[in-house]
Amino acid sequence: MDQLPTLQQLEYLDSGFEVSKILAHAGFSIEKSAFSITWGQIAEEIAHTLADHGLPPDRLEDEFLIDLAQGIQKVLQNDDVLFWRSSIRTFTTDHPTVTAFTTSNLDKDDECPLTEQYENAIR
Missing domain, CATH: 1.20.5 (Single alpha-helices involved in coiled-coils or other helix-helix interfaces)
Structure with missing residues (x-):
């Protein structure tokens, strides 16, 4: 009843x-x-987050970025969208691919990923 x-x-x-x-x-x-968020705003926030971790998007697979956007779409359907920037940053930072890049570089030394890539290329 x-x-x-x-x-x-x-x-x-x-x-x-x-x-x-x-x-x-x-x-x-x-x-x-x-209230709405454009895919351009989402792309910008992803790019800023990747840049903060020293990861240029042109070095990443297109499939990864598409997967990331699809995951963010799901997050924004379930989270409080007023905090969409924070949700995107957290999802991007916690993504296994980003985590793999950032933790592997932290283990080597204090240099950013681009410096490490440059040093590997000139060796």
């Missing part, structure tokens, strides 16, 4: 209806999104 709504839930429902009605009369489309 379903529980009866509480007084507070009924109040929320009634208040929500009234606010929605006022906004609709003022021209707000109740069905339209009030």
